Amino acid sequence: MAQRPEGDVQLTITFWYYKDLARAEAFYRDVMGFTLAIDQGWAKIMHIGGGAHVGLVDETKGMHNSEPIKPVQLCIRVPDVDAWYAYVQEVGVDGLSELFVNDEIGIRAFVFNDPEGWQIEVQTATRPGA
Structure with a gap:
């Protein structure tokens, strides 16, 4: 039987x-603070x-096109969701939701969109192991 090659991703x-x-x-450099x-x-x-x-690709060169419906979300977990919420309110982002709590999965979070409509969720766990 075939075995997966050894070594970490x-x-x-x-x-x-x-x-x-x-x-x-x-946007990802200046607003999100991600580095190239x-x-x-x-x-x-x-x-x-x-x-x-996250890889940002020019649709004219990549394997896919940018589509108007974006059924994928980038979720980042942070230690202080309230600080992130205040920050994105100040810089101004598209589609910013209210802060919400989902007790079922144990998070406090909010969502917004990047410049072309990809949704980003920022969350903090509200209980250990969530």
């Missing part, structure tokens, strides 16, 4: 496709934290 990258790559890169980890020209791989990355 080195990076985790989720790729999203954009009509305006420069605008997306500026790998610059491939038409793909900008931004470091989120740990081994997590």
